[in-house]
Amino acid sequence: MSVWALGLNHTTAPLDLRGRFAFALDQIAPTLQSLRSSFAGGRHPQVEAAIISTCNRTEIYCASEHIALDHTVGWLAQSGGVAPALLRSHAYTLHDDEAARHVFRVASGLDSMVLGEAQILGQMKDAVRAAETVGALGTTLNQLFQRSFAVAKEVRTATEIGAHSISMAAAAVRLAGQLFEDLRKTRVLFVGAGEMIDLAATHFAAKEPKSIAIANRTLERGEKLATRFGGEAMRLADLPARLAEFDIVISCTASTLPIIGLGAVERALKARKHRPMFMVDLAVPRDIEPEVKALEDVYLYTVDDLAQVVQQGQANRQAAVAQAEVIIDAGVQNFMHWLGQRGAVPLIQQLNAQADEWRAAEMARARKLLAKGESVDAVLEAMSRGLTQKMMHGAMAELHSGDAASREQTAQTLSRLFLRKER
Structure with a gap:
C-alpha cells in the first residue's frame, strides 16, 4: 500500500492561482467523489482520498496499491482550468514517508504562515470528517490522519511551538499585554498607514481593543485602513491635541524628523492624570523623541528594543521546532512500520x-x-x-x-x- 500527496500553498503559489483550487467545506464531498470516479476506469479502481482546502493551501492525499501522482495532477489541473505543467511548477508532490512527514508537519503548525498556529488542525479534522462522510477514507488514510492528530497533540504538549512572538507587531502586542491587564479596555492609536502599521493594527485588532484610530498625513489613506478595523481616521496635525485619549501609540512613518515630541507627551500625561502610556516607535529614523523614554509614566520601545524580544522568541521557537521535528520523525517511522506490515495482509489472508x-x-x-x-x-x-x-x-x-x-x-x-x- 502506498500514500501520496499533491499540494500547493502560500509558499509555492500566488493567491490567484491558489484561488482556482480552493474548495469550500460543502464542496469537498462532491469533489472527492469526482476525484475517485476519475480513477475508476484506470489501473487504480480502489483509491482512498481526502482533500484539505484553506486560504493558504489545497492538498490532496491518496492511498492505493500503486502511486498515481500523474493522474492526480492531471485531475486537479483540469478542475482548476489550468495546464498540468503550470500546476506542477507551483505544486509539490510527495509519497510514502515524505507524504507522512508533510501531513504531520502541517497538523503540528510547522508548515503554516504563522509558525505554530492551531487553526489548521481543526481544518484538517473537518476535511477528514468530510472524507469519511462519502466513504473516501479507508484504513490507510484514516491511520495517517489519526496519527497526525496524535503527533500534533504531542508537539503542542511537549514543546512551546505556539508560545513565542515571531514578529515586531506580535512582540508589541505581547509587551502591551504585560502593561495592561486587559487590552480590550485600551484605546490604540496608529501613526502612519504603511505596511508595518497595517501588520501592527492587524495584531492589535485581534485583541479587540475599545477603540482604534489611524493618524496619517494623507487622510484618505488613513480612512481606508481605519475602515478595515472598524476605527476612525484623523489628521496628523490633530495628533498633539488628541494624544491624551490613547493608552497605546504605535508609530511608523517615513518622516525624517520626530513627529511626537517630548512636550506633547508631557501635556498628554498631565491630561491623563499620569495614567501610563505604552508607545512603540517602529520608524527609522525615529518618530518619537528619545527623551520621551525618560518620562516616568511612559513605556517607550524602539525598533531595536523589539528586535531583542523577537530574537528571543525566534530562538525559543527554533528550539521548539527542533523538538517538534524529533517527535514527527518518530511518528513517521511508526506509520511507515505500520504501512509496511499492511503489505503482508493479503498473504496473511491467503x-x-x-x-x-x-x-x-x-x-x-x-x-x-x-x-x-x-x-x-x-x-x-x-x-x-x-x-x-x-x-x-x-x-x-x-x-x-x-x-x-x-x-x-x-x-x-x-x-x-x-x-x-x-x-
Missing part, C-alpha cells in the same frame, strides 16, 4: 484461507470415518496426520527442488519457521 480449507477437508474426512464406526483415537490420529502432511507438503517440495544455494536458503528459512525453541 494463508488463513488455505489453513481453513485444509481444516474443513480433514474435518469432513473425520466425520465420515466416525460415521463408519472408526474409533475416536484412530480418527484423531488420521486427522492430525492429514493436517500435518498438508502443512508440510509445500515446504518439503521446496526443500528438494532447485540448486544447492536455493535449497540451503530454503533450509534456513524452514529452520527459522518450524524449529523455533520455546524460550
Whole structure:
C-alpha cells in the first residue's frame, strides 16, 4: 500500500492561482467523489482520498496499491482550468514517508504562515470528517490522519511551538499585554498607514481593543485602513491635541524628523492624570523623541528594543521546532512500520484461507470415518496426520527442488519457521 500527496500553498503559489483550487467545506464531498470516479476506469479502481482546502493551501492525499501522482495532477489541473505543467511548477508532490512527514508537519503548525498556529488542525479534522462522510477514507488514510492528530497533540504538549512572538507587531502586542491587564479596555492609536502599521493594527485588532484610530498625513489613506478595523481616521496635525485619549501609540512613518515630541507627551500625561502610556516607535529614523523614554509614566520601545524580544522568541521557537521535528520523525517511522506490515495482509489472508480449507477437508474426512464406526483415537490420529502432511507438503517440495544455494536458503528459512525453541 502506498500514500501520496499533491499540494500547493502560500509558499509555492500566488493567491490567484491558489484561488482556482480552493474548495469550500460543502464542496469537498462532491469533489472527492469526482476525484475517485476519475480513477475508476484506470489501473487504480480502489483509491482512498481526502482533500484539505484553506486560504493558504489545497492538498490532496491518496492511498492505493500503486502511486498515481500523474493522474492526480492531471485531475486537479483540469478542475482548476489550468495546464498540468503550470500546476506542477507551483505544486509539490510527495509519497510514502515524505507524504507522512508533510501531513504531520502541517497538523503540528510547522508548515503554516504563522509558525505554530492551531487553526489548521481543526481544518484538517473537518476535511477528514468530510472524507469519511462519502466513504473516501479507508484504513490507510484514516491511520495517517489519526496519527497526525496524535503527533500534533504531542508537539503542542511537549514543546512551546505556539508560545513565542515571531514578529515586531506580535512582540508589541505581547509587551502591551504585560502593561495592561486587559487590552480590550485600551484605546490604540496608529501613526502612519504603511505596511508595518497595517501588520501592527492587524495584531492589535485581534485583541479587540475599545477603540482604534489611524493618524496619517494623507487622510484618505488613513480612512481606508481605519475602515478595515472598524476605527476612525484623523489628521496628523490633530495628533498633539488628541494624544491624551490613547493608552497605546504605535508609530511608523517615513518622516525624517520626530513627529511626537517630548512636550506633547508631557501635556498628554498631565491630561491623563499620569495614567501610563505604552508607545512603540517602529520608524527609522525615529518618530518619537528619545527623551520621551525618560518620562516616568511612559513605556517607550524602539525598533531595536523589539528586535531583542523577537530574537528571543525566534530562538525559543527554533528550539521548539527542533523538538517538534524529533517527535514527527518518530511518528513517521511508526506509520511507515505500520504501512509496511499492511503489505503482508493479503498473504496473511491467503494463508488463513488455505489453513481453513485444509481444516474443513480433514474435518469432513473425520466425520465420515466416525460415521463408519472408526474409533475416536484412530480418527484423531488420521486427522492430525492429514493436517500435518498438508502443512508440510509445500515446504518439503521446496526443500528438494532447485540448486544447492536455493535449497540451503530454503533450509534456513524452514529452520527459522518450524524449529523455533520455546524460550
